[in-house]
Structures are given as structure tokens and as C-alpha cells.
Amino acid sequence: MSNKFRYVSGQETLKALPVVSGAVIEIGAGLKLSGGVVEAVAATTDNLAFIGVAKEAHRAVDPAGLITVSIPNAIAMWESELDAATDITTGDALQLYPISGLKKSATDAVAVALETKLGATKIIHLFKIPASLIGDAS
Numbered sequence: 001m002s003n004k005f006r007y008v009s010g011q012e013t014l015k016a017l018p019v020v021s022g023a024v025i026e027i028g029a030g031l032k033l034s035g036g037v038v039e040a041v042a043a044t045t046d047n048l049a050f051i052g053v054a055k056e057a058h059r060a061v062d063p064a065g066l067i068t069v070s071i072p073n074a075i076a077m078w079e080s081e082l083d084a085a086t087d088i089t090t091g092d093a094l095q096l097y098p099i100s101g102l103k104k105s106a107t108d109a110v111a112v113a114l115e116t117k118l119g120a121t122k123i124i125h126l127f128k129i130p131a132s133l134i135g136d137a138s
Helices: 044-049
Strands: 005-009 013-019 030-034 037-040 050-054 065-071 077-088 093-097 101-104 111-113 117-127
Touching: 030 044, 037 050, 044 050, 044 093, 077 093, 077 111
Parallel strands: 013 037, 077 101
Antiparallel strands: 005 077, 013 065, 030 037, 030 050, 050 065, 077 117, 093 101, 093 111, 111 117
């Protein structure tokens, strides 16, 4: 899911997070946390581990270290590709779709649409704050 998320406006929250050697991550890739390190998302089941968007690349030959990640917040707006031309209404829930970016779905949604479009192939949206950052509310 490389280069599928493009920052549009608002204030970004950037954080350096650990990455292992051999990980291949492209700028704009959706990332998940796995075992305390970031990896590119690869399946819709990664919605629950989504942590943010890569702001820099990491090649297979790069050593373990840190990578800059844009962590979702309540004011940064993004534009993302959709899985297929879809009618979108402001407020629609969106989930990760590994091939193209996002898909209209309320199941394990990671984002919410900020515009209404017929036959949209890209959409402006806000990412939801990842559950892994909120913690246990009990």
C-alpha cells in the first residue's frame, strides 16, 4: 500500500518509531505496529493495528532503526485512493484496503470521509485515532 495516502492540510503529529532491517516501506504507505515495530499494512485485518502513514522510506538493505510516521490526529486531513469508484457521503466510514488505500466500510474503520462525491476514486478524509494509542479505557 505504497504512496496511497497524501497529506493535505492541518497539523501533522510526527513520531519516530522503530523499524527492523529488511523491512520495505515506501513514503505514503499505511503502517501497522507488530511486535513493537512498524511494518507496511498488507491486509484489511491490519485495520486494528494501523498506526499511521510513513513519511520516509525504508529499503530492504537499510539497517534497523527509526522511521518517521505521521500519527493520526483530529485535525490533519488526507487524500487517499479508493478500492473502486464509489459514491461517498461526508461522514462515511472507511477501512484500509491493501491494494489501493481505502474502502467504504464501517467494519474496523480507520478513517471518515470529509466530502461527498459520486463515483469517487479518491477522497479527502480524517484518520481516526488508532486504538493502540488510546489504550484500555476501563
